[in-house]
Structure formats: C-alpha cells, structure tokens
Amino acid sequence: MSVRHALLALLSEGPKYGLQLRQEFEERTGDVWPLNVGQVYTTLGRLERDGLVEADDAHEDERQRGYRITAEGEKELAAWFGTPSEAGSPPRDELVIKVLVAMGVPGVEVGDVIQIHRRHLVELMQQWTRIKEDEGRLDLALALAVDAELFRLESVVRWLDAAEGRMKRSSLGPAPAATPRPRLRLRARSR
Amino acid sequence: MALLEMHRVTKVYGEGASQVLAVRDIDLSVAAGDLLAVMGPSGSGKSTLLTIAGSLEDPTSGEVVIDGQLLSGMSRNDKARLRRRSVGYVFQDFNLLPGLTALENVSLPLELDGVRARRARELAAAALEELGLDERVAHFPDELSGGERQRVAIARATVGERHLLLADEPSGALDSASGEAVMRMVLAACRRGLGAVVVTHNAQLASWADRVVFIRDGRLVDQTAIPPSPESLLQQGSEP
Ligand SMILES: Nc1ncnc2c1ncn2[C@@H]1O[C@H](COP(=O)(O)OP(=O)(O)O)[C@@H](O)[C@H]1O
Ligand SMILES: [Mg+2]
Numbered sequence: 001m002s003v004r005h006a007l008l009a010l011l012s013e014g015p016k017y018g019l020q021l022r023q024e025f026e027e028r029t030g031d032v033w034p035l036n037v038g039q040v041y042t043t044l045g046r047l048e049r050d051g052l053v054e055a056d057d058a059h060e061d062e063r064q065r066g067y068r069i070t071a072e073g074e075k076e077l078a079a080w081f082g083t084p085s086e087a088g089s090p091p092r093d094e095l096v097i098k099v100l101v102a103m104g105v106p107g108v109e110v111g112d113v114i115q116i117h118r119r120h121l122v123e124l125m126q127q128w129t130r131i132k133e134d135e136g137r138l139d140l141a142l143a144l145a146v147d148a149e150l151f152r153l154e155s156v157v158r159w160l161d162a163a164e165g166r167m168k169r170s171s172l173g174p175a176p177a178a179t180p181r182p183r184l185r186l187r188a189r190s191r
Numbered sequence: 192m193a194l195l196e197m198h199r200v201t202k203v204y205g206e207g208a209s210q211v212l213a214v215r216d217i218d219l220s221v222a223a224g225d226l227l228a229v230m231g232p233s234g235s236g237k238s239t240l241l242t243i244a245g246s247l248e249d250p251t252s253g254e255v256v257i258d259g260q261l262l263s264g265m266s267r268n269d270k271a272r273l274r275r276r277s278v279g280y281v282f283q284d285f286n287l288l289p290g291l292t293a294l295e296n297v298s299l300p301l302e303l304d305g306v307r308a309r310r311a312r313e314l315a316a317a318a319l320e321e322l323g324l325d326e327r328v329a330h331f332p333d334e335l336s337g338g339e340r341q342r343v344a345i346a347r348a349t350v351g352e353r354h355l356l357l358a359d360e361p362s363g364a365l366d367s368a369s370g371e372a373v374m375r376m377v378l379a380a381c382r383r384g385l386g387a388v389v390v391t392h393n394a395q396l397a398s399w400a401d402r403v404v405f406i407r408d409g410r411l412v413d414q415t416a417i418p419p420s421p422e423s424l425l426q427q428g429s430e431p
Pocket of ligand 2: 237238239359
C-alpha cells in the first residue's frame with residue numbers, strides 16, 4: 001500500500017491541506033486503513049523533496065500549508081496507475097511454509113494444522129461480511145475494501161482446501177516413485 | 192424451541208463392499224433466527240445431510256426432529272405434509288418446474304397444502320415482490336436469468352408459513368454478486384425469524400452465517416466460535 005501515491009492521487013484533484021488529505025484518504029479507503037497525521041506530513045515532506053508536490057508557500061505551521069501536485073508528480077502518478085501491483089512473487093507466506101513443513105514432521109496432523117487456519121480465516125471472513133450486512137448504510141469505498149479483504153482471505157481458504165484434497169489423493173494413490181525430484185527454483189521475478 | 196434437531200444421524204448408502212458411509216453421527220440444532228452454514232468439500236456429505244434434515248430421505252440411524260415432531264415413525268404422508276408446511280428447500284439447480292410461471296412455481300406448494308388458489312397466488316406474489324421480482328411473475332423459468340431463477344426458488348422456499356430454509360449450494364453457478372444477493376435474502380429471512388441451513392464449499396457464502404460448521408468425510412469436525420464485532424477489525428490500526 002503506497003501512501004505516497006495515494007496522496008498524489010488526491011492532490012491531482014486539486015490543492016489540499018494535510019489534514020484534509022488524511023481525512024479524504026480514510027474516506028476513500030472506506031476507513032479501513034487509518035492514517036496518522038504525522039505520516040501524512042512526513043510523506044508530503046518527501047514528495048516535496050522529490051519535486052512531486054509543492055507547498056503553496058513556506059508557511060511556518062505545516063497545518064496552514066496547502067499542497068499541489070507538480071507536472072513531475074502527475075507523471076509519477078500516471079506511471080503508478082499504469083504499473084501492475086506486485087503480485088507475482090512466489091509464495092513465501094508463513095502459512096504456506098507452516099503447512100509444507102508440517103507435512104514432514106512426525107506426530108503433527110497436517111489436517112489439523114489446516115483446519116485450525118481454515119476456521120480462523122472463516123471467522124475473520126464472518127466479521128468482514130458483517131460489515132456488509134446493512135446494505136442501505138454501506139458506503140461504496142468501504143464495500144470495495146471489505147470485498148478485497150474477503151477475496152484475499154477466501155483465496156487462502158481455497159488453497160487450504162486444495163492442499164487438503166491433494167494430500168488426500170496422494171496418500172490414497174500409489175507410493176511416490178523413488179526417482180529424484182527435479183529441483184524447481186522459484187525466484188522473484190526481477191522487474 | 193429448535194426448528195430442526197438432528198441426533199446422531201448416520202446414513203449408509205449401498206451394501207457390502209460398495210457401502211458408502213455418507214454421513215455419520217451428525218448432531219445439529221437450528222433455532223428460529225439462526226443462519227447455519229455447513230462447509231465442506233465435494234463428496235463430504237453436505238447434500239446427504241440436507242436431504243435428511245428436510246425429510247426427503249430417511250437416516251440409516253439417528254433421529255430427526257422438525258418443529259418438535261420426531262420424524263421416525265411418521266407416515267410418508269405426514270412427513271410430506273410437515274415438509275410442505277414447514278420446510279423450504281432450495282436445490283443447487285433451482286428445480287423450478289419448467290411449465291409453470293414464476294408465480295405458479297411459488298404458489299404450487301401452498302395449493303398442494305390446501306391453500307385456496309387465490310390466496311396462494313396472493314402469498315406467492317408477495318414473496319416474489321419481496322425479492323424484487325414483481326415484474327417477472329408471469330415469466331417461465333427459461334425466460335429468467337440464473338439469478339432470477341434462484342430468487343424464485345428462494346421465494347418458493349420461504350412462502351407462507353415455512354420457517355425452516357434448507358439450501359444446497361444455493362449460488363451454484365452464479366457469479367459472486369448474485370451469490371451475495373442470495374445470502375442477503377437468506378439472512379434477511381433469518382432476521383425475520385426463519386431458521387436456515389446453507390451447505391456450501393464456498394467460504395464467502397459461508398461467512399454470511401452466524402455459525403459455520405465444517406464437515407469432512409461425513410463428520411462434523413469443527414465449528415466457528417461466535418465472532419467478535421466487526422469494529423474490532425477496523426480498529427486494529429494496521430499500517431497502511
Ligand atoms: N444415492 C446415493 N447412493 C450412493 N452413494 C451416494 C448417494 N448419494 C450420495 N452418495 C455418496 O455419499 C457421499 C456424500 O455425498 P454428498 O452428500 O452428495 O456430498 P456433497 O454434497 O458434500 O458433495 C459421496 O461419497 C457420494 O458418492
Ligand atoms: Mg452436494
């Protein structure tokens with residue numbers, strides 16, 4: 001999550017004050033990502049240093065200072081929107097590692113490890129879903145943010161389901177052949 | 192009083208070597224207002240559990256109680272009557288009768304139960320209107336979209352006095368928005384006082400339920416705790 005680019009996006013709509021940016025950021029992200037004021041000013045300071053925004057004038061009190069996006073900032077923003085967010089790296093998730101490791105450990109039921117996580121994920125999903133219940137009062141930004149979280153959690157549950165099914169089939173199936181396993185190298189794609 | 196109780200319900204299909212233990216030792220209770228989800232992979236016994244809960248099939252052993260009435264020992268006719276009055280069943284493939292309009296599909300079970308045709312149609316129209324289908328009442332199933340057909344199926348399952356809703360993968364092949372719409376309807380029905388059991392392999396659908404139980408190889412192996420309020424999620428203050 002790039003606060004830097006989110007602030008640039010808000011400033012591309014017109015000049016704004018720091019406090020205003022914070023409030024709009026929280027509104028636009030459905031209040032799912034609280035942002036503290038300090039973080040807003042630190043980020044604005046860096047954006048200014050990099051020439052992506054400029055302050056109205058050098059007002060002593062930063063709260064009185066309005067910020068506007070520069071032409072460089074517009075370019076940076078367009079590049080950000082045009083770049084797919086990082087999603088291509090191989091799975092390094094702690095959960096994935098835990099399940100893979102659990103498979104080899106004597107006395108550990110992988111199925112139990114999976115179910116403990118599945119239950120926890122579904123409980124989290126129940127809480128997120130509750131937020132959507134009152135449709136009449138559901139703000140669009142919040143609904144979208146909640147959906148994003150639900151799809152993310154669901155994908156983990158689906159992986160757990162698939163992992164369980166795969167292990168079940170392999171334990172029923174023929175014993176694995178004793179041929180050496182080809183070494184598969186997963187490496188983060190350099191961009 | 193529980194609308195549905197299952198005690199140590201077991202179902203065996205087939206005999207000898209080809210015997211399948213589809214569900215075993217199921218204990219379950221659903222009260223008015225409850226929305227229960229049963230989550231499990233394909234072949235885990237979800238449909239079997241639901242058909243037994245809906246008295247469409249008899250368990251090999253164990254007891255099922257619907258509306259306080261013990262099913263074992265009831266005649267087929269009594270069971271059918273109880274089912275028509277109390278239980279609404281939503282099948283995975285909707286199961287609408289193709290030769291009947293949306294309205295007739297919904298009013299038919301009432302008429303079978305002895306409600307006068309005019310009254311049955313009024314109730315059916317009200318149920319369809321509730322689900323936003325007022326303009327589709329005269330359409331036949333093949334003139335409706337998948338989502339609309341599903342809504343007709345839910346209207347049929349909740350029409351009249353029926354207060355136990357059983358749904359088998361109710362969003363079948365629907366997209367996620369329609370799946371959500373289906374669960375909203377089921378939840379709304381539960382908030383009005385119905386009790387519902389939804390079986391599904393889909394975690395997003397299941398997460399609409401107050402309680403999720405997990406089924407594996409015919410056994411209920413785990414269930415969610417009552418979740419804390421959603422506010423706790425938003426106040427964790429996770430770094431953006
Ligand atoms: N009528 C039947 N005759 C024989 N076996 C059946 C019958 N119905 C279901 N089964 C078996 O019972 C098990 C559970 O099936 P089912 O309840 O349909 O699971 P699910 O709905 O979770 O996919 C499966 O192994 C299935 O093959
Ligand atoms: Mg099934």
